[in-house]
Amino acid sequence: MSDSGRTAILNAARRAFSLRPYAAVTLRGIAAEAGVSAALIVKHFGGKEQLFDAVADFGPDVEMLLSAPRERLGRHLVETALLTRRAGAPPPLLRVIFGIAAGDERVLLTERFREQATARLAALMEGPEARLRAELVVAQFLGLSTVLSIHRDGATATGDVERIVALYAPGIQALIEGAAGGG
């Protein structure tokens, strides 16, 4: 199968699983949107479950985002969001918003996100309220990526990286270290 065929299938699958509950998604529907046959999808990806795994996996993004020592993680998260945007690459983790936009809390995309991103980050934290602090770090990170998508040529997208790190990373770092709010 051509790369473009593969990409078309993955894009159609991403869209389908984001907009509809898992049970309502069909290989036939994905195939129609991608302009291929359902048999071709089965041949190259296996079944519906394998296709879901292929598009819903936040693992690689999480590995990249957590690939810094904890004491520099706040800075690393901000830099990664900014540099990814400047490289024109897809914003890490941000496709979870497709699950929200669908307005269906059963959507598996958000469930996968909770396990792969937030729980993973919480496990890495020390001190009390790890879960709450992890959620708030995720909030800061996803918010930054969201703003970079809304303001594609805005001050955050184009400004000095070190300056933005200075403004935005300390709050994230304080949450990671459990030092914020005098907790």
Added chain:
Amino acid sequence: MSDSGRTAILNAARRAFSLRPYAAVTLRGIAAEAGVSAALIVKHFGGKEQLFDAVADFGPDVEMLLSAPRERLGRHLVETALLTRRAGAPPPLLRVIFGIAAGDERVLLTERFREQATARLAALMEGPEARLRAELVVAQFLGLSTVLSIHRDGATATGDVERIVALYAPGIQALIEGAAGGG
């Protein structure tokens, strides 16, 4: 027209304007999705432009979010996000993500957001880098609402409001006052 008919039209319109460029949206398409006639939409809303205005207006949300003195705005933003979620009301401003999820930067929804939300917040700020700081405040706010949607029964959604304010509001307040990052 019944309230449910009106709601169906507004929901269909919101979806259409979020998923497609303005020029590609038709009243006929919205009518079909809402299960009404295009003539009924014209009768009750006027044309396409009026319908867009009805669904894309972030003004009321912005008024609510900025209805606090500047020295308490960080706290007010966090409390509003948390209490809105607990009341089961739609998260303020978060529908801008429909525009991102559509992956089409021409979508008017994000343009409207930039004018009505970010620019409005920037105008209210004193000191240098108002635009950058406003974007980063928006990032923190939208991120918080996003996490409340992803983790519907999570630590942020259910935890002590004062504690979450203590963890999350100071970073927002510092950006509002221009004091963050030693700037």
